[in-house]
Amino acid sequence: MAAITSALVKELRERTGAGMMDCKKALMANDGDMDKAIDFLREKGLAAAAKKAGRIAAEGMVECYVEGNVGVVVEINCETDFVANTDNFKALCRDYAKHIIAKNPASVEEMLAQTFYADETKTVNDLIGEATAAIGEKISLRRFARFEAKDGMVDTYIHMGGRIGVMVELAGEVTDEVKTMSHDLVMHIAAANPQFVRRNEVPSDNLEKEREVLTQQALNEGKPLKIVEKMVEGRIVKYYKEVCLLEQPFVKDPDINVEKMLNGKCDVVRFVRFERGEGIEKRVNDLAADIAAEQAKMKK
DSSP: OOOOOHHHHHHHHHHHOOOHHHHHHHHHHTTTOHHHHHHHHHHTTTTHHHHTTTSOOOEEEEEEEEETTEEEEEEEEESOHHHHTSHHHHHHHHHHHHHHHHHOOSSHHHHHHSEETTEEEEEHHHHHHHHHHHHSSOOEEEEEEEEEOSSEEEEEEEETTTTEEEEEEEESOOOHHHHHHHHHHHHHHHHHOOSBSSGGGSOHHHHHHHHHHHHHHHHHTTOOHHHHHHHHHHHHHHHHHHHBGGGSEETTEEEEEHHHHHTTSOEEEEEEEEETTTTHHHHHHHHHHHHHHHHHHHHO
16 A cells, blocks of 8 residues: 555646545545545546636625634635525525634634634535535635724624625724614615725825826816926815725714714724625736737637
């Protein structure tokens, strides 16, 4: 019997997409024979994941979970909304959120390598491979965020059954009034999609680019150069109101901004807003454009 080395297990995993433990068992059951181990996994349906590795997984759901003062928002993708709406897929998303609460991974890569919090015999990546084979679609863990409040609370909100997930951390005394405000706040973030909490978080590069665009807009409008600068600064103020959470008009009462709504009862430490599949379609479109460009070159 050939020695079942970690390198051999890794090779089988890369060739089949099956989980590490399943690959090890397959090799042990077939005396280390790679080809037989591949057939073994295929027969059990555990090698199906490899055939789906190149597919685009832009469906799925964003899941939120809070336990005490720790909150998580995680995006898990699949290929169709049919699978995304199944109880099994929803349970999988909740399990991964609980894992992030329990094991606090620093990145997606670290999480995939971690042993699953509820079953130390398997890694998270093993479970994804098993789920891919069982469900019949590519399943991918795309991203997550984990907030732990030191002085205050964490609140979350799921919109449209997992299309959008929001999480916010607040600092200050947690009262019933603050809890109500927090609920309003996460719903506001889902609707208004702010980019930053406050002005000083806006990167200088963003501001510089915005000023360049606004300056050119004003010049194109035929405004005299001497008043363009004042116009640009006025429009920068408007820009802040669009991208900074505390300056946005509150969705439930546009006559006041979010900062006034909070009324000094708590402080917004940070927030995160995930929208399912955001950015994925853009990458697909870019690929299509690249292919079209290459075809155009070949015709010349």
